[in-house]
Amino acid sequence: MKPRATIRDVAKAAGVSLGTASRALNRAGRVSEDAIAAVTKAARQLGYEPDAVAQSMRTRSTGVIGLLVSDFANPLYARIITSVEASMQAAGYTLLLANTHNDRKREKALVETFRGRRVDGLILGPCEGESPELLERIDADLPVVALDRDFSASGTGVHVDHYHGALQATRYLLNLGHTEIALLTPGSVLRPGRDRIAGFEDAYRERGLTPNPKLIRAERSAMDYAFSEALGLLSAPQAPTAFMCLGTRILSGVLQALRHSGRSVPDDASVLSIGDTDLSQLFSPAITSLTWDFEAVGTALAQLLLKRLDRDLKAEPERIVLTTQMVLRESVASAQAPKNKAAPGASARRASQKADRAG
Amino acid sequence: MKPRATIRDVAKAAGVSLGTASRALNRAGRVSEDAIAAVTKAARQLGYEPDAVAQSMRTRSTGVIGLLVSDFANPLYARIITSVEASMQAAGYTLLLANTHNDRKREKALVETFRGRRVDGLILGPCEGESPELLERIDADLPVVALDRDFSASGTGVHVDHYHGALQATRYLLNLGHTEIALLTPGSVLRPGRDRIAGFEDAYRERGLTPNPKLIRAERSAMDYAFSEALGLLSAPQAPTAFMCLGTRILSGVLQALRHSGRSVPDDASVLSIGDTDLSQLFSPAITSLTWDFEAVGTALAQLLLKRLDRDLKAEPERIVLTTQMVLRESVASAQAPKNKAAPGASARRASQKADRAG
DNA sequence: CTGTTAGCGCATTCAT
DNA sequence: ATGAATGCGCTAACAG
Numbered sequence: 001m002k003p004r005a006t007i008r009d010v011a012k013a014a015g016v017s018l019g020t021a022s023r024a025l026n027r028a029g030r031v032s033e034d035a036i037a038a039v040t041k042a043a044r045q046l047g048y049e050p051d052a053v054a055q056s057m058r059t060r061s062t063g064v065i066g067l068l069v070s071d072f073a074n075p076l077y078a079r080i081i082t083s084v085e086a087s088m089q090a091a092g093y094t095l096l097l098a099n100t101h102n103d104r105k106r107e108k109a110l111v112e113t114f115r116g117r118r119v120d121g122l123i124l125g126p127c128e129g130e131s132p133e134l135l136e137r138i139d140a141d142l143p144v145v146a147l148d149r150d151f152s153a154s155g156t157g158v159h160v161d162h163y164h165g166a167l168q169a170t171r172y173l174l175n176l177g178h179t180e181i182a183l184l185t186p187g188s189v190l191r192p193g194r195d196r197i198a199g200f201e202d203a204y205r206e207r208g209l210t211p212n213p214k215l216i217r218a219e220r221s222a223m224d225y226a227f228s229e230a231l232g233l234l235s236a237p238q239a240p241t242a243f244m245c246l247g248t249r250i251l252s253g254v255l256q257a258l259r260h261s262g263r264s265v266p267d268d269a270s271v272l273s274i275g276d277t278d279l280s281q282l283f284s285p286a287i288t289s290l291t292w293d294f295e296a297v298g299t300a301l302a303q304l305l306l307k308r309l310d311r312d313l314k315a316e317p318e319r320i321v322l323t324t325q326m327v328l329r330e331s332v333a334s335a336q337a338p339k340n341k342a343a344p345g346a347s348a349r350r351a352s353q354k355a356d357r358a359g
Numbered sequence: 360m361k362p363r364a365t366i367r368d369v370a371k372a373a374g375v376s377l378g379t380a381s382r383a384l385n386r387a388g389r390v391s392e393d394a395i396a397a398v399t400k401a402a403r404q405l406g407y408e409p410d411a412v413a414q415s416m417r418t419r420s421t422g423v424i425g426l427l428v429s430d431f432a433n434p435l436y437a438r439i440i441t442s443v444e445a446s447m448q449a450a451g452y453t454l455l456l457a458n459t460h461n462d463r464k465r466e467k468a469l470v471e472t473f474r475g476r477r478v479d480g481l482i483l484g485p486c487e488g489e490s491p492e493l494l495e496r497i498d499a500d501l502p503v504v505a506l507d508r509d510f511s512a513s514g515t516g517v518h519v520d521h522y523h524g525a526l527q528a529t530r531y532l533l534n535l536g537h538t539e540i541a542l543l544t545p546g547s548v549l550r551p552g553r554d555r556i557a558g559f560e561d562a563y564r565e566r567g568l569t570p571n572p573k574l575i576r577a578e579r580s581a582m583d584y585a586f587s588e589a590l591g592l593l594s595a596p597q598a599p600t601a602f603m604c605l606g607t608r609i610l611s612g613v614l615q616a617l618r619h620s621g622r623s624v625p626d627d628a629s630v631l632s633i634g635d636t637d638l639s640q641l642f643s644p645a646i647t648s649l650t651w652d653f654e655a656v657g658t659a660l661a662q663l664l665l666k667r668l669d670r671d672l673k674a675e676p677e678r679i680v681l682t683t684q685m686v687l688r689e690s691v692a693s694a695q696a697p698k699n700k701a702a703p704g705a706s707a708r709r710a711s712q713k714a715d716r717a718g
Numbered sequence: 719c720t721g722t723t724a725g726c727g728c729a730t731t732c733a734t
Numbered sequence: 735a736t737g738a739a740t741g742c743g744c745t746a747a748c749a750g
Contacts, residue, residue: 051477
């Protein structure tokens, strides 16, 4: 196995100096056409490929950007990341990916690792115990774009407006006569979770109602956990008549609990998914969802980072807020007419108009 | 913004030479406790962090491994990659990820890019137009582990035994009296697709039957595509009584087509999912699946690569084959008694015993 | 045990 | 337009 050809070999083969070869390869500075031709040919013959590590060392730029989320297999992240990757790949960047498992310590270690690897930029998803200061400190010498994450006053990031989303979805359910609504979303310490809870509670308050804190379950995102939580909720005296569920796993757990307890959707209980997925679309009945444009989140993330990478020093921070949309399907019915199997679509449509007016 | 501290700064602050600082930091060679203490302290005070790029340049090792699949948002891959990431992260490696979109050219370009970035190893998922030669050429100077990919005689990789899986699943359906079975799996040019089709056809042949080639649809993996294909199949004179569907998207399309055409599962048509997902578990009726252990695939991949990284030169190639499992649920019924709603479980159980004997 | 030196492969400056 | 020289930050080989 012969050692890889270096630019030195190319220069020698082309009969020029090392510097000229470099300039010819990068078409930088003044080089003659002859030199370019000779160097290009020699490079091809030798199968020369530049050593990106050496280039990075020299140029202080790696062409790599780091992406840290709690779990990139989570469908809610997977599509965002795919979209980021597409944009960054088109711009010539490659993605260094790692999962934080929502562990602050691990995140910190990974940020250090990535920074040590001299990534050109960082995209950070929400993580438990996140602190704006940490982000700002990092951002001081490494461009960081935050995803749905606390970023205090300054800082660049993309945010989904979970607050107004939850507000709208909760209003929608309240309009349908539901008063006992369960909100299952993990991470009340995370920005998305907190904002959802705030919107949820405000929707109650604006009607002069007080949300039942026991119906807000926000611990972990796991199917079996959601299953037992939902089961517990259902067996309580004031069983919820509607469930708002974040993500595939929680939705799964709730649907199983409902099935297990012999209740049918939406006749016995309404279900609303936060974050639309395959499951919510295909489930029968199809699940009404509060969702947002995952691809757009990824594009926005990439765009912001690219811009920051471009004017490499500190441009003014920028943030993009994306709104949520309600996708009305079949899993939500009026609380007043639980047995009105005939026209769930009609009642949903009617309620949607109300919700639109209210929102 | 002050420039980052280098090892030189640390050495100076600690009052030792550059070499001693390096040895102290890496605890390599002979260093006095005093030196270690002084250097460690200085490093901490200066906030020193080694420059991984410079280290890589010197050591010819980056601690990065590249991972190329067609689409890492695909649930079938997402869990495997998560598992790989966990293993590699534990071993101190980081993952460089990119999607090939199943495009041979793009894959080639990405392999070049990764190689240029001097990744320590590569994990390659199946890709259209894949050639064993390509892999072997790469593997000549860069450890490569293949995932479900053609690798001719030599080469390291992890394979799922899709052939016997399809054979078993098809036998199972044949035993239940289905003769018109549709097989929807993308990529007949990819190893997994080819092997599945081979197993499918052999199950027919061993009964002296000839599979209907029109029932094997293997073009693309997209929900709308699967939907229209399934619809077309259902309106044909010899409509299939059972569907084998690879992955979430195709399964989704087929289920929608079934619903759209007013057929119920499993009474009017049986459905078997290849690759178990949230959707197949939660769908009602729950979908009987042919699946495999995604986490184990990831672990095996990491283990093989780590071993190859260890004895860094060419150890003998190694491959791991993982078997598939049938998960019997509610979406498959006997073709003979389509209206026997009472005991689908029972008939399935009976059939499963037959399948076991047959396999 | 420690200091000094020599590159890793490359882009870039400064001469010419 | 080009060649020679410099050094990015680090580890490893060598000499003390």
